[in-house]
Amino acid sequence: LSLTSQYKTDVALPNRPWKMPKFVGSLPIEPIETLQNSHLNSDDTVFTALYRSQREELDAVIWQMKQSHVNNKRKWSDMALIAHDNSTVRLFGEQLRASGVPVRYSSVTRPLKDEPFVQGLFALIELAQFAQHGFSGIVEQVKHGRSLQNLASWVRLRVQNIMDSPLSAITKSDSGFYGDLDVEIPAKLYSVDSLMRSLSSLSAVLIEQNGEKNKNFESNAPLQNLVHNWDLLQNSLHDAQSKAYVESQILVDNSRIDGSSNDLMPLSLDACYLLCVADVARSIDDDSTVLQILQNMAPRNPHVAAFVKLWKNVQILASRMHNNPDLSNAQYALGEAWNICHVAERWQRMSLQHNSEGYRANDRLDAAMRLFDYVSSYVSSDISSMNTFDDTFRQENVVSIADFIAQVRGMEIEADSLAKVAPVPDAVTLTTPAGSVGKHWNLVWMPTLQQRVWPNLASRSTMFGAESLANIILHSKISASKLTVNASLLSNNDKSAVFASEQRSFLLAITRATERLYISAQYSDSAVPSDFLYYYLPERYYNNENSRTPFTEFTTPFAGLDMDARGLVCAARSQILRASSMKEEFGNSACSADNAGNASSPDIANSSNSENSKSRNAIIDAAQTLQLLKENGVFCADPFEWDFMSDIDDYVDKKSSVEKDNEKNNEKAGSAKKASSVVSLSPSAVDSLWACPVCGLLNRQLLGPQPGSAATYFGTLIHETARWASENQHYDMPETEVDETETANNSAEVANNSADYSPYSPLVRRSNAIANLMEKYYLSIAPELADIRDSKEHYSALAREKNIKRALHAIAQYFVTSYDQSTYALNSK
Structure with missing residues (x-):
C-alpha cells in the first residue's frame, strides 16, 4: 500500500489493482505495541540490530551465520544475504570466504x-x-x-x-x-x-x-x-x-x-x-x-x-x-x-x-x-548471421x-559477462534484490541499510535523457498545437519513480525469508540508518526527542570467538586468566573470614569454596579445550608458542630440588636479584614503540643525528630532572623521606574547610612535595630562554614552558603511586 502510483487516477489506493485491503499493521504505519495482537513483536521471526561501525556489523553477521550452522545445524544453502549493490555483496563475500564460509554469487559482479x-x-x-x-x-x-x-x-x-x-x-x-x-x-x-x-x-x-x-x-x-x-x-x-x-x-x-x-x-x-x-x-x-x-x-x-x-x-x-x-x-x-x-x-x-x-x-x-x-x-x-548457401564462406568469414x-x-x-557460474552444492547465497526474484530462503540477512544507500535516489540513465523522453511520449498530453511539457513536473516524476523502485526492491527483499529475517544498520559519524527503517519498523528503530534506538550489545559470553579456532584459543586463555584471578580473590576473602572468626564466617567460607570450585572447573575446561585444539593442528593453542612463556619454562626446568627447599629462605636474595635487572626506557621511546615498533626501532638505530629543537630541548631537561629524582634522590621509593612542610602549610586551609577526610591526602601531599623539589632542580639546570636566537623556536619554547609544571607533577604522581601494586592490578579501574 505504501507504493504510490506514477499515474494520475481517482481510484482509492486500496482499490487499485495489485493492492491489498487494509490489514492490521499496514498503512497507516503504527507501533505494534498499540495493537491488540502485540505478540507479533516477540515471535523472533525478525531480528533487528544497530551497530557502531561497519567492522562490527561484518563480524556480527558472520558470527550469526556460523552460529546458525554449528549450533542450529542449518545448511549453508538455507541462508542468503541480500544487499543493495554489488560492492556490498562483494565486501561481505570476501569476509565470509576469509572466515571459512562457502559463498555463492547469484550473478557475476565483474566483467x-x-x-x-x-x-x-x-x-x-x-x-x-x-x-x-x-x-x-x-x-x-x-x-x-x-x-x-x-x-x-x-x-x-x-x-x-x-x-x-x-x-x-x-x-x-x-x-x-x-x-x-x-x-x-x-x-x-x-x-x-x-x-x-x-x-x-x-x-x-x-x-x-x-x-x-x-x-x-x-x-x-x-x-x-x-x-x-x-x-x-x-x-x-x-x-x-x-x-x-x-x-x-x-x-x-x-x-x-x-x-x-x-x-x-x-x-x-x-x-x-x-x-x-x-x-x-x-x-x-x-x-x-x-x-x-x-x-x-x-x-x-x-x-x-x-x-x-x-x-x-x-x-x-x-x-x-x-x-x-x-x-x-x-x-x-x-x-x-x-x-x-x-x-x-x-x-x-x-x-x-x-x-x-x-x-x-x-x-x-x-x-x-x-x-x-x-x-x-x-x-x-x-x-x-552469415549466408551459409553462399560460396564465399571461406576461411576469411x-x-x-x-x-x-x-x-x-x-x-x-x-x-x-554471462551471469552463469559453476554450482556450489552447499553455500550461502549472496545477491541483490533483483537477483532474488522468485527465490526464497529460510534465513535472510539484509545488512547495511543506510541512508543514501537504500534508498539511493541518484538519477538513472540521464546522459541522453532516454527516460525523460519516454515519459514525455507516454505520459504527456498531446494537444492539437504543441506538446506541453512541464520540466519541474517531469523532474519530480523521475525522482518519485526512483523512490518507488527503491521501495519496491526493499519490500521484495524482506519477503524472501520464510523463517527469520535479520536486518541491521550502522549509526556513526559517517553513517546513518535508512529512513525505510524508521518508516516500516517504527517499533524497532526510532529517533525522536525523547530517546534513540540503542546499540546492539552482545550478552553471550565470548560472543564472536566461539566459531573460530583462534577465537577459541583467545577465549580459553582469557577464561584461565579470569578464573585464576577470581580464585585468588575469593581465597583471600576466605582467609580473612577465618581470621576474623565472626558468625558469618561459615557462609563466607562456603561461598568462597563454591566460587573456587567454579573457577577450578573453568580452568580445567579451558585447559582441555586448548589440548584438543593443539591435538588437531592449531599451533597457537600450544602454551610453548605464547609470548613470554619460554622464560618461565626455562626457569622451571633449571630449578633443582635443593633450590625448591630453600626458596622461602632466599626470598630477599631473589628480590634483590630481580631489582638488579634495570631496563632504561624513556617516555618518548615508549610512545614511539607503542605507535609503530618497527618504525621506532629503525628511527632509534638508523636515523642518525638530528638538529635540535624546542621539543627536544625541553624533553632533555625533563628527562634529566626525572633521572635526578629517581637515581640521585630516590623519590620513587616509599622509604625515602620528603619534606612536606611547605606543601602541608599551603593545603592547611583547604583541609580545615573540608568536612570529609580523603585517604589519598598523604599521597597527594607527597606527590606535590616531590613535584616542587623537581621544579626547583629544573630551574637550576635550565638555561635562559633569551639564549635561543631563532624567533620561531623562541616562541615555541615560551609555549612549552607553561606545560613544564604539569609534566613534573605527572612524573611525581607516578613516583608515588608506582610502588602500590593495587594501582596496576588486573581488575583495577
Missing part, C-alpha cells in the same frame, strides 16, 4: 575483461600472433611508422599482463596438518627487468673495452654475441625501411608524435624484449639469447623461470598457429592457449582446498567457464581471435 587470467590469456595469444610473423612482422610495423621503442613497450605490456596473471604464478607446496596444500605466489617482472638492465650496463662497458682488445673478450662471448645480434636486427630493420621508402616514395615518421625515433640505439631494456620476440620467432636456442643468459645469471630465481616459461609458451603457440591455419578461429585459439598453459588440472586440485587459495582457484575456473561459453555463443551467433579479444575488451558492464 571478463577485468579477470587477470583472461588478460594474461589474451596477451599470450597476441604475442604468439606477433611472433608468428617473425622478422617480417616487425618490418611491417616499422613500415607503418611505429618506432622500436613503441613496439618494445607494446611487447612489455603484454608480458606484464601474463606475469601478473595466475598463468605465471609460482606454485609451492605448503605442508600442514591436513596434508600438502598448493600455494600460489605471484611472479614479479621487476626482478627480471633488473637483470636485463644489468645486461645493458655491462654491454656498454664491453663496447668501450672492445676497441682496446680486452683480454676478457672470450669470457664475455655470450654478451658480445647478444650485442652483435641486436646490431644486426637494427641494421636489417633500417635497410627494410629504406627499401620501402625507395619503392613507395612515402616515409611515415611518428617520432614527433610519440617522441621516439628509429635511430640506432645501444642494447637496453626495450632491446632485450625485442630480441626475445626475434629469438622466439627464429627458434634460436643457444647461449647468446636473452633467455639463456638470464637463466645462467639466476639459475634458481623462480621469477626468471616464470619469464622463460612464458616465452616458451609463446613459441609453442606461435609454431602451432603457423602449422595449423584453423587456430585463427577464436574458439580454437583460446582452447589451444588454455591447454598450453597447463593450469586446469592444478586449479581443479586447488579448488578442493578449504582456504582462500581454493576459493580463488574456484573463481578462476568459473571465469574460464564463462569465457568459453561466451566464445562459443559468440562464434555461433556470428556464423548464423570465420570469426578471428583478434575480433573476439576486441569484443571482450569492449565490455563495460557486468551484464555483458
Whole structure:
C-alpha cells in the first residue's frame, strides 16, 4: 500500500489493482505495541540490530551465520544475504570466504575483461600472433611508422599482463596438518627487468673495452654475441625501411608524435624484449639469447623461470598457429592457449582446498567457464548471421581471435559477462534484490541499510535523457498545437519513480525469508540508518526527542570467538586468566573470614569454596579445550608458542630440588636479584614503540643525528630532572623521606574547610612535595630562554614552558603511586 502510483487516477489506493485491503499493521504505519495482537513483536521471526561501525556489523553477521550452522545445524544453502549493490555483496563475500564460509554469487559482479587470467590469456595469444610473423612482422610495423621503442613497450605490456596473471604464478607446496596444500605466489617482472638492465650496463662497458682488445673478450662471448645480434636486427630493420621508402616514395615518421625515433640505439631494456620476440620467432636456442643468459645469471630465481616459461609458451603457440591455419578461429585459439598453459588440472586440485587459495582457484575456473561459453555463443551467433548457401564462406568469414579479444575488451558492464557460474552444492547465497526474484530462503540477512544507500535516489540513465523522453511520449498530453511539457513536473516524476523502485526492491527483499529475517544498520559519524527503517519498523528503530534506538550489545559470553579456532584459543586463555584471578580473590576473602572468626564466617567460607570450585572447573575446561585444539593442528593453542612463556619454562626446568627447599629462605636474595635487572626506557621511546615498533626501532638505530629543537630541548631537561629524582634522590621509593612542610602549610586551609577526610591526602601531599623539589632542580639546570636566537623556536619554547609544571607533577604522581601494586592490578579501574 505504501507504493504510490506514477499515474494520475481517482481510484482509492486500496482499490487499485495489485493492492491489498487494509490489514492490521499496514498503512497507516503504527507501533505494534498499540495493537491488540502485540505478540507479533516477540515471535523472533525478525531480528533487528544497530551497530557502531561497519567492522562490527561484518563480524556480527558472520558470527550469526556460523552460529546458525554449528549450533542450529542449518545448511549453508538455507541462508542468503541480500544487499543493495554489488560492492556490498562483494565486501561481505570476501569476509565470509576469509572466515571459512562457502559463498555463492547469484550473478557475476565483474566483467571478463577485468579477470587477470583472461588478460594474461589474451596477451599470450597476441604475442604468439606477433611472433608468428617473425622478422617480417616487425618490418611491417616499422613500415607503418611505429618506432622500436613503441613496439618494445607494446611487447612489455603484454608480458606484464601474463606475469601478473595466475598463468605465471609460482606454485609451492605448503605442508600442514591436513596434508600438502598448493600455494600460489605471484611472479614479479621487476626482478627480471633488473637483470636485463644489468645486461645493458655491462654491454656498454664491453663496447668501450672492445676497441682496446680486452683480454676478457672470450669470457664475455655470450654478451658480445647478444650485442652483435641486436646490431644486426637494427641494421636489417633500417635497410627494410629504406627499401620501402625507395619503392613507395612515402616515409611515415611518428617520432614527433610519440617522441621516439628509429635511430640506432645501444642494447637496453626495450632491446632485450625485442630480441626475445626475434629469438622466439627464429627458434634460436643457444647461449647468446636473452633467455639463456638470464637463466645462467639466476639459475634458481623462480621469477626468471616464470619469464622463460612464458616465452616458451609463446613459441609453442606461435609454431602451432603457423602449422595449423584453423587456430585463427577464436574458439580454437583460446582452447589451444588454455591447454598450453597447463593450469586446469592444478586449479581443479586447488579448488578442493578449504582456504582462500581454493576459493580463488574456484573463481578462476568459473571465469574460464564463462569465457568459453561466451566464445562459443559468440562464434555461433556470428556464423548464423552469415549466408551459409553462399560460396564465399571461406576461411576469411570465420570469426578471428583478434575480433573476439576486441569484443571482450569492449565490455563495460557486468551484464555483458554471462551471469552463469559453476554450482556450489552447499553455500550461502549472496545477491541483490533483483537477483532474488522468485527465490526464497529460510534465513535472510539484509545488512547495511543506510541512508543514501537504500534508498539511493541518484538519477538513472540521464546522459541522453532516454527516460525523460519516454515519459514525455507516454505520459504527456498531446494537444492539437504543441506538446506541453512541464520540466519541474517531469523532474519530480523521475525522482518519485526512483523512490518507488527503491521501495519496491526493499519490500521484495524482506519477503524472501520464510523463517527469520535479520536486518541491521550502522549509526556513526559517517553513517546513518535508512529512513525505510524508521518508516516500516517504527517499533524497532526510532529517533525522536525523547530517546534513540540503542546499540546492539552482545550478552553471550565470548560472543564472536566461539566459531573460530583462534577465537577459541583467545577465549580459553582469557577464561584461565579470569578464573585464576577470581580464585585468588575469593581465597583471600576466605582467609580473612577465618581470621576474623565472626558468625558469618561459615557462609563466607562456603561461598568462597563454591566460587573456587567454579573457577577450578573453568580452568580445567579451558585447559582441555586448548589440548584438543593443539591435538588437531592449531599451533597457537600450544602454551610453548605464547609470548613470554619460554622464560618461565626455562626457569622451571633449571630449578633443582635443593633450590625448591630453600626458596622461602632466599626470598630477599631473589628480590634483590630481580631489582638488579634495570631496563632504561624513556617516555618518548615508549610512545614511539607503542605507535609503530618497527618504525621506532629503525628511527632509534638508523636515523642518525638530528638538529635540535624546542621539543627536544625541553624533553632533555625533563628527562634529566626525572633521572635526578629517581637515581640521585630516590623519590620513587616509599622509604625515602620528603619534606612536606611547605606543601602541608599551603593545603592547611583547604583541609580545615573540608568536612570529609580523603585517604589519598598523604599521597597527594607527597606527590606535590616531590613535584616542587623537581621544579626547583629544573630551574637550576635550565638555561635562559633569551639564549635561543631563532624567533620561531623562541616562541615555541615560551609555549612549552607553561606545560613544564604539569609534566613534573605527572612524573611525581607516578613516583608515588608506582610502588602500590593495587594501582596496576588486573581488575583495577
